[in-house]
Amino acid sequence: MIERSVIKRHGVKSFHIVAHSLGSILALALAVKYPAAVRSLTLVAPPYFPVPRGEVGTQYVLRTVAPRRVWPPIAFGASVACWYEHLSRTVSIVLCKHHRLWELAFRVFTLYRVRTYLMDGFFCHTHIASWHTLHNIICGSAGKIDKCLEIVRDQLTCDVTIYHGRDDELLPVQCSYAVKAKIPRARVKVVDGKDHVTIVVRRQKELAMELEEIWNRKR
Template structure:
């Protein structure tokens, strides 16, 4: 009897907690939607005042980019929302899929804006033009921010070759700017010329090669280090590797940089891969591209989410990883970091830019000198 009462009480409390979580989450994230919208324009003004350059906020607006024979990008505003974009390599344009979560993130502000646009659109009568159609060129839908990045690549220059005002200016964070080589930072351990086998370590998101070099590397036996050459890489945008502001940080770019910095840079012909989290995706891509060279794959906590039929894969995974809930705390932190670019930039500005101060304070509090 008592057990059944306890079960019913627990069920009721769980139900009440779930309802409170949903209601509170709705209120909190509506507020965060508005706050991020406001911060978007605050940073737009700050960037203009400090860097003397007006930057359009990533509000989800798209443009139609037309590619002509001279290699120019012709942009015309449209209301499409496709996720395919073009990027420029050294000799040709290639189509590459960019996750639509990069520029299309549903929020309270965008939903209200879309409803207003729909109401306005419904009051307008659209008539088809009877004019003779002119020859058209190849046209795709592309985000206007990406168009600007592509234009910078076409004239072979970095839009921001140095760090921006909101980035940390310490030597460690900017070590990549001191080098003329645009390659990733790689920490090597073991024999240089007489290694029998190579092992490439790829870290996950919000991490670096230290994930391996400060945990695994010191615990390998001297015998293992005499046989294997251990290569831990800082991915593009992480650790001591380059963080170019004109990069889209696509799967292709990550894989290309690993090939250039590790496989070609260290003369690696056949190798094992050990990867964690985000690194697992890159490891699989490398294995697909170099099936004869990869001897083994060790994947730690690979991100795998079965997507229901008919669902948008990117949006579904985004909702799973960042569910827009205040509880549990990890879900709240992931939601803030995943959905809100400018709130995340503010957190980065406070914490990351001033990491030396925080390190100093933590050492004083913990007594770790």
């Protein structure tokens, strides 16, 4: 969709890529497909787990990203979405079918002072997309991330920057260091006191300034 609705539609010849969490996998695939066009690549909390020799990539990554546990809540949600397909699809149908009701409730609850982009973005998905976003990206890409990282390392010359919250309970900081091990020129910035969501949501201005610095270096 990014390729069809943005790159090809508008004839984009060069661009910067910024991606968070599972979006990092899509970002790597996009960078590999357009190596000459990428000016910089910024990954925030990338879900990269090197697969040990002899392990099946999909199963290993699923067990690592979404172990069957109930705490913290973000890990519980990942576990249900990945391992209990029918239950997670049912929840997605209920949430997404009635997204206008949930959006109104959140706006009223926050007294219209806080625009809940995070919730709006989720509820506006179709129920299929909201489930596949987590499940199929992991399943479909677990065995391909290593190859993408190697291509970025060997064939791309763009800057690679990685941000990760030190308190991330879903994806540990080791994920970002594992990416750096694959791409030695990558710069890793670990932010204290931030988790998987607040690495972006509660530091928008700081992140925007940091991105501007990255982009200005590659004008």
